[in-house]
Amino acid sequence: MTPRLTADFWIRAYLARLGLADIPAYVTARGDATAGAVIVKCARLDGTAAAWQRSFDLTTGARAWVMLADGPEAEVDAALARQRARDPDLWLIEIESRAGRTLLDEPGLSD
Known part of the structure; x- marks a missing residue:
């Protein structure tokens, strides 16, 4: 079994990679x-x-990023507020990118 990174450690590494790519991001x-x-x-x-929310493929056990919401920003924010109300342990990271770049498909972040 592969050891899992803590959420805090993964987020710090992700924010560093976004910073190196000049993509503004905030917790x-x-x-x-x-x-x-x-x-x-x-x-x-x-x-x-x-x-996107990090999830698991139930058949393979592999991690995957699943789209949670897409559309007008106010609607996406409302969906995230509902998620946060259900799960107070949830981390929310916000990226600003006209091109929609998240780097979530890159090695080390996609799994």
Whole structure:
């Protein structure tokens, strides 16, 4: 079994990679440092946004990023507020990228 990174450690590494790619990112809600779920929101700066949640493929056990919401930013924010109300241990990361770059598909972040 592969050891899992704590949420806090993964988020710090992710923010560092985003910084190296000149993609502004902010922690907008802090969750449980060891095992909190992570949602990444990308504000496209045109009034729209998308959000992904780290999840597991139930058949393979592999980690995957699943789209949680996509559309007008106000609607995405409302969906995230509902998620946060259900799970106070949830981490929310917000990225600002006109191109929608999240780096979530890159090695080390995609799994």
